[in-house]
Amino acid sequence: MSELDDFKATYFDECTELLTELEEQFAAIEAGERDADRLNAVFRAIHSIKGGAGAFGFTGLVGFAHAYETLLDHVRDGRVEMSDDVVALSIRANDIVADHVNAARSGEALPADYGAHEKSRFDALCRGEAVDADADGEPVEEFDIEFTPVRVDIGAVPADDAFEAPPFSAPAGHWEIRFAPHQALYARANDPLLLLRELAALGEVSVRAVVRDIPVLADFEPFGVYCTWEISLVAPGITQGQIREVFEFVEGDCDISIVELGADASAAQPAPAAEALPEPLPAEPDFLSLAEDEIGAIGVSALAGSAGEAGPEGDAFADSPVPSFAELAEAIKPAVAAEAAPAPQPMAPAAAPASAPPDDGERRGGGVQSIRVDLDKVDRVVNMVGELVITQSMLTQQMDETLRARYTELVRGLEVLAQTTRGLQDSVMAIRAQPVKSVFSRMPRLVRELAVKTGKKIRLETIGENTEIDKTVIEQLSDPLTHMIRNSADHGIETPERRLAAGKSETGTIRLSAEQAGGNILIVIEDDGAGINREKVLQLARNKALVAADVQPTDEQIDQLIFAPGFSTAEAVSDISGRGVGMDVVLSNIKKIGGSVHVRSWPGRGTRMTLRLPLTLAVLDVMLVRVSESPYVVPLSSIVETIQCSRAPFERVPSGGKVLQVRGEYVPVIDLAQRFGMPTQADPESRMVVLCEAEGGSKVALIVDDIIGQQQVVIKSLEENFEQVEGIAGGTILGDGNVALIVDVQGLKSTIHHKNAA
Amino acid sequence: MTGLRVLTVDDSRTILAMLHHTLSNAGFEVLQAEDGKQGLEVLESQDVDVVITDINMPVMDGIEFIRNVRASGQHQSLPILILTTETSQDKRDQGKAAGGTGWIVKPFDPEKLISVIHRVVH
Numbered sequence: 001m002s003e004l005d006d007f008k009a010t011y012f013d014e015c016t017e018l019l020t021e022l023e024e025q026f027a028a029i030e031a032g033e034r035d036a037d038r039l040n041a042v043f044r045a046i047h048s049i050k051g052g053a054g055a056f057g058f059t060g061l062v063g064f065a066h067a068y069e070t071l072l073d074h075v076r077d078g079r080v081e082m083s084d085d086v087v088a089l090s091i092r093a094n095d096i097v098a099d100h101v102n103a104a105r106s107g108e109a110l111p112a113d114y115g116a117h118e119k120s121r122f123d124a125l126c127r128g129e130a131v132d133a134d135a136d137g138e139p140v141e142e143f144d145i146e147f148t149p150v151r152v153d154i155g156a157v158p159a160d161d162a163f164e165a166p167p168f169s170a171p172a173g174h175w176e177i178r179f180a181p182h183q184a185l186y187a188r189a190n191d192p193l194l195l196l197r198e199l200a201a202l203g204e205v206s207v208r209a210v211v212r213d214i215p216v217l218a219d220f221e222p223f224g225v226y227c228t229w230e231i232s233l234v235a236p237g238i239t240q241g242q243i244r245e246v247f248e249f250v251e252g253d254c255d256i257s258i259v260e261l262g263a264d265a266s267a268a269q270p271a272p273a274a275e276a277l278p279e280p281l282p283a284e285p286d287f288l289s290l291a292e293d294e295i296g297a298i299g300v301s302a303l304a305g306s307a308g309e310a311g312p313e314g315d316a317f318a319d320s321p322v323p324s325f326a327e328l329a330e331a332i333k334p335a336v337a338a339e340a341a342p343a344p345q346p347m348a349p350a351a352a353p354a355s356a357p358p359d360d361g362e363r364r365g366g367g368v369q370s371i372r373v374d375l376d377k378v379d380r381v382v383n384m385v386g387e388l389v390i391t392q393s394m395l396t397q398q399m400d401e402t403l404r405a406r407y408t409e410l411v412r413g414l415e416v417l418a419q420t421t422r423g424l425q426d427s428v429m430a431i432r433a434q435p436v437k438s439v440f441s442r443m444p445r446l447v448r449e450l451a452v453k454t455g456k457k458i459r460l461e462t463i464g465e466n467t468e469i470d471k472t473v474i475e476q477l478s479d480p481l482t483h484m485i486r487n488s489a490d491h492g493i494e495t496p497e498r499r500l501a502a503g504k505s506e507t508g509t510i511r512l513s514a515e516q517a518g519g520n521i522l523i524v525i526e527d528d529g530a531g532i533n534r535e536k537v538l539q540l541a542r543n544k545a546l547v548a549a550d551v552q553p554t555d556e557q558i559d560q561l562i563f564a565p566g567f568s569t570a571e572a573v574s575d576i577s578g579r580g581v582g583m584d585v586v587l588s589n590i591k592k593i594g595g596s597v598h599v600r601s602w603p604g605r606g607t608r609m610t611l612r613l614p615l616t617l618a619v620l621d622v623m624l625v626r627v628s629e630s631p632y633v634v635p636l637s638s639i640v641e642t643i644q645c646s647r648a649p650f651e652r653v654p655s656g657g658k659v660l661q662v663r664g665e666y667v668p669v670i671d672l673a674q675r676f677g678m679p680t681q682a683d684p685e686s687r688m689v690v691l692c693e694a695e696g697g698s699k700v701a702l703i704v705d706d707i708i709g710q711q712q713v714v715i716k717s718l719e720e721n722f723e724q725v726e727g728i729a730g731g732t733i734l735g736d737g738n739v740a741l742i743v744d745v746q747g748l749k750s751t752i753h754h755k756n757a758a
Numbered sequence: 759m760t761g762l763r764v765l766t767v768d769d770s771r772t773i774l775a776m777l778h779h780t781l782s783n784a785g786f787e788v789l790q791a792e793d794g795k796q797g798l799e800v801l802e803s804q805d806v807d808v809v810i811t812d813i814n815m816p817v818m819d820g821i822e823f824i825r826n827v828r829a830s831g832q833h834q835s836l837p838i839l840i841l842t843t844e845t846s847q848d849k850r851d852q853g854k855a856a857g858g859t860g861w862i863v864k865p866f867d868p869e870k871l872i873s874v875i876h877r878v879v880h
Contacts, residue, residue, distance in 0.1 A: 003779060011772040044769065044814045052772040054865035187828075189837045189859045190878060198877050249860035249877065372771075 004056075011052040015101045018045040020441060022094045026087070027444035034082045042090075043072045049097060053104070061100035064115045068093045071122040080125050089125075091445075093118055173203065173236030174261040175243060180228035185253035192229065198246045203235020228255075375471070378431055385421075385428045386714040392421045393711045394735025425712075429615070433468035436514045436523070439477050440465050443485055443512060450489035457496050457506050458489055463513035469521050473613055476593045477523070480586040484525050484609055485510060487562075487583060492529030492607050502604065504528065516615070520637055523611040532601035534558045541567060556698075559599045560750075563587040594620075594715065594729070596746045620732075622713050624740065625690065625704040628678035631740040632704070633713055633732060638692045638745045640699065642707060646685040660701040662691065670748055671703040675727065680705055694749045702743065711735075715742065762879060763787045763805065767797040767823065768812040768841060773864070777810060780868040786875075794823025801827060801836075808879040809838045810862065813849055821856045828857035837878035841866075 025042050050065035072090075074080040096115040103110045177199070181192055199205050207229055214226040233243070243258050250256075395414055404411050440462050447460040469477075493499075493508030500506055511526045534555060541547040541561045553561070561567055565584040590597050595613040614620070622633035623642075649661045650669065659666045669689075673680040680687075682705040690702045713732035718725060718741075729744035764786045766777045778788045789804060791797040795818040797811060809827070813820035820840060827833045840853040840861040850861050859878045862871055 007772060007775050007779070010775050014771050040814075041816065044816060047814050048770040048772075051770055051864050055772065055776060187834070188854065188857050189835050191835075191837075191880070194877055194880065198873075246877070252854075 008056060011056065012101065012105050014052065015049055018049055019094065019098050019101065020438060021045050022097075023445055024441045026091055026094065027441065029082070029087055030091075030444070030448065036076070039072070039076045039082070043069065043076055046072060046097065049101065053100075056104070058100070058104045060110055060112075060114065061097070061104055064093075064100060064119060065097060067119045067122045068097065071125055074126050080128070086125065089118065089121055093122075173234060173238060175231075175233040175235065175238070175240075176259045176261055177231040177233060177243065178228065178255070178257045179231065179247070180255040181225055181250065182253050182255075183223060183225050185250050186223070186225070188249075188253065190250050190253065192227075195246055195250065196229065196231065199231060199233060199243070202238050202242060202246070203233050205234075206232040373431075378428075382428050382432065385425050389421055389425060389712050390714060390733060390735055392417055393713075394737075396711075397735045422712075429470065430468075432471045433615075434471050434474050435466045435468050436474060436477070436521075437465040439474055439481060440512060440514070442478065443481070446482060446485055447489060447510060450486060454489060454493075455495065456489065456493050456508060458493050459507050459509045461509060461511040461513075463511065464515050467514040467516055467521060469514075469613060470615065473521075473593050473595075476589060477611075477613070480589045480597075480611070481512075481523070481525070483583065483586050484611075485512070488525060488527040488529065488607065488609075492527035492531075494530050498530075502530075521613045521615060523613065524608060525611075526606060526608045528606040531603040531605060531607050532559050532562065532599070534601075534603070537561055537567075556600070559601045562599060563597060620713055620715050620742070621710070622732075622742070623690065623710055624708040624734070625672075625688070626706040626708055627672045627676065627704050628680045628682075630678065631708065631734060631738060632672065632743055633740050634690055634692065634702065634743045634745065635729075636710060638694070640691045640693050643689040643691065644685075645687040645689055645703065648689045648701075660689065660691070662699065662701075665699065667691065667699045667701045668749070669701045669703060672743070673703070673705065675748070682706070692745045694746045698749065700745060700749045702745075702748070713740070713742075761785065761787065762807040763789060764875070765789045765791065765797060765800055765804070765806040765809045766811075767791045767794065767809065767815070767820070769793055769815040770812070773812065773841070777871075780866075780871055783868075784872045794818030794820060794826070797823050798826055798830075801830075801833065806836070808875055809836060810841055810875075811838060812841045813853065821852050824853060824856040824858050839874065839878060 022042060022045050025038050025045075029038055029042075046065055046069045050062055050069055053061040053065060068090075071080065071086075071093075075082050075086065080086065093115075096118060099114070100110060102108075179192070179195070181190075185192075196205070196207055208231075210228045210230060211226070213228075214220075215224075220226075240258055240260065244251075247254070247256055392414075396418060399411060399414065443462070444460050447458050450456075451458040488510050493510070494502070494504075496506040499508060509528050511524070513524045513526075515522050538547065538553070538558050538561070541558075541564065542549055544567060546561065546564050546567055547553060562583045563586065567584065587597050590611055590613070593613065595611055598610045598612070599607065600610075601607040620633075621636040623636055623639055625632050625634060650658050651661055651666070653659055658669045660669050661667075672678075673682075686706075688704050688707050690704055690707070691699060692702060693699050713734070716731045716733065718728060718730050721731070725741075727744055727748045729742045729747065731739055731741050734740050762785075764777075764781050766774055766781070766788060767790075768774050768777070769792050774790050774792075778790065781788045789800055789806060791800050793815040794811070797809070798818070800806070801809075811820045811823055815823075818826075824838050824840075827836065827838060837859040838857065840850065840858045841864055842849050842853070842861055850858075853861060860874060862874055
């Protein structure tokens with residue numbers, strides 16, 4: 001049954017995508033874009049979800065989706081108006097569909113009446129139109145269609161319901177069928193031969209072609225239809241419905257009469273051309289006791305025999321055997337054989353050419369430009385590329401000056417290797433990259449809900465949805481982003497009255513944007529609300545002993561306090577942002593994926609929160625430095641410049657510390673040797689200053705013993721392998737096998753603040 | 759009956775995968791397309807013996823796809839089966855009017871699917 005599980009996995013993946021698509025479509029529909037394309041897309045999404053659900057026997061989902069789909073169909077063709085009520089109901093319905101999908105995925109059972117209320121509203125809406133159309137208020141007939149799901153049992157031979165004998169038995173089972181195709185039948189690529197063949201699968205057939213209407217060659221029209229057929233069928237236990245089913249596709253494209261000989265006149269179908277029917281072939285009871293697979297063979301020979309007989313008889317119908325009768329017999333043989341042994345084993349050689357993976361077919365089809373790959377496989381490649389990067393940098397490090405001079409070819413080779421590795425790495429990362437759209441698209445809905453809950457008017461703008469980030473980063477982004485937007489809606493944007501009083505427009509705006517900046521992705525959440533209430537924040541922080549009573553932090557430091565652990569103004573204000581966790585959770589989540597958060601606020605004008613995220617989680621461009629005897633790495637993206645200590649314009653400050661003066665700006669200085677407690681013998685004059693930029697553009701100068709060079713490293717988590725260390729963002733293994741720690745610039749800078757604050 | 763080439767056209771990967779499984783187990787060679795436009799592209803470059811197509815698809819729906827196939831002049835006798843969950847007659851009628859040969863009601867029973875294909879293809 002693992003194949004079935006595979007299909008299910010595909011189905012659930014697809015559902016996730018379709019549900020996201022629904023969110024997107026409804027965000028636009030809510031905004032007033034109610035054009036046909038959107039409605040069609042919504043209809044298709046629900047339709048696809050229903051289709052798959054039927055195949056797996058998720059009856060609850062099928063039932064609900066069907067009712068919803070019917071409503072959408074009514075909306076689509078204008079029978080029901082897409083009013084705001086209908087939109088709201090539909091959004092609710094999307095949730096119910098999602099719940100059904102989740103329940104199906106986890107194997108939980110939802111209450112039998114789950115969504116029954118909404119379902120009855122769909123009914124009412126559809127009926128509402130019907131009432132307008134005809135006054136008696138009868139439900140539209142179409143709506144009463146019962147959608148019966150069929151559970152697909154892959155692998156097992158399914159019970160052949162369609163061909164099962166009905167509870168009553170026909171007395172003789174002798175049928176006489178007249179079949180006169182119209183031109184349309186051929187135009188739709190139906191083929192009488194195949195229909196006759198299928199009849200032959202039902203029982204014993206004798207076929208006579210009526211060819212008297214075939215004109216002389218001169219009058220012959222290439223697409224004219226001149227031939228009709230008369231078939232005697234001996235098939236005890238077969239119902240007329242089963243025979244009709246054979247002609248199901250050609251109904252309306254042919255004249256057909258089906259008469260059971262010896263049955264009631266009332267049961268007989270009126271024959272349009274009531275001529276004397278030929279005598280049916282005598283039944284051969286011996287056939288009836290034969291095993292199913294034998295019937296096929298005998299059926300064919302009997303058919304061939306009757307064809308031979310039909311010729312010389314030459315009765316009133318001017319019957320003659322169809323010239324290609326042998327061909328017909330040949331054609332029947334495999335068909336009957338296929339009926340008898342319908343399920344070749346998947347591993348059977350016959351199935352081999354066709355059981356190639358689907359993408360093979362797609363490639364040959366030429367229309368599909370993407371393949372789906374298991375994420376694990378991609379991650380394995382990413383990891384291996386990471387190791388390759390390390391090996392490559394190790395090789396490069398081994399090349400000292402003498403070797404370089406001696407092995408120029410090797411050096412050239414290593415340079416090419418470095419380039420290729422870099423290219424490979426970029427390509428692999430691009431595979432994992434996804435547009436932030438998948439996260440952004442969930443936000444309009446959130447904002448809508450928040451607006452309703454808070455009674456505020458809020459508009460959400462999104463910019464840069466197509467910016468791509470590593471898939472893992474995206475997955476980790478949803479919660480923090482949700483939290484930050486909640487925060488903006490709850491604390492940032494004011495009530496319409498207050499906004500009007502402050503001379504702003506009634507509707508507040510939250511702008512969500514993403515852009516790539518160097519090796520980082522910046523995600524900015526801005527609102528035009530009241531800004532952070534610094535007095536209140538500071539007071540709360542003091543109350544919670546996060547800031548000492550005698551310290552006066554700067555405005556920027558106060559703003560950052562909202563991310564401090566244990567600080568949350570949420571519960572004091574409302575239940576929306578609160579939920580027991582504060583913005584500190586956002587910070588720790590973002591840090592977990594190697595990012596940082598910065599907040600800036602303008603009282604009365606708004607707040608901007610900036611998330612800086614790494615493009616990829618796996619590899620980091622760094623500057624390798626030496627502090628005492630140990631290597632450290634500083635992320636290249638945070639380095640502004642490096643200066644020799646001997647030339648650095650240091651200035652002493654009254655507290656005894658040092659600051660660096662850079663273009664009129666005073667930058668705090670951290671001696672890493674001191675900070676990490678590693679006594680150094682290095683000549684103070686030869687040491688280096690690495691000027692780094694932390695969040696929000698504030699700078700910090702790190703003093704190191706030496707700068708070794710630039711390289712790429714694969715990040716290893718310190719928390720997973722050891723424990724969290726203040727001032728250290730992680731570790732990495734260098735080419736020579738040594739472990740180097742990654743300096744956490746932002747973290748180091750905040751420790752200065754803490755010290756100042758303490 | 760084995761070795762026939764079937765083009766399956768559906769925007770649902772689940773349905774495509776299930777069709778592929780059922781059809782390849784029955785010895786068919788399976789080609790896939792995700793909408794009518796892709797389906798037409800496949801038909802331009804490949805010989806197929808039978809087409810199974812969904813109706814509701816983005817870009818080009820099944821009805822338009824069938825119409826285009828028939829209008830192309832090269833595929834007058836190519837059997838086209840419509841995959842539909844609609845039990846209502848009108849979708850089938852539309853499909854038939856466009857030139858569809860027959861239909862398969864989703865969710866399909868694997869054996870029924872094969873027998874329906876046998877009804878329309880040599």
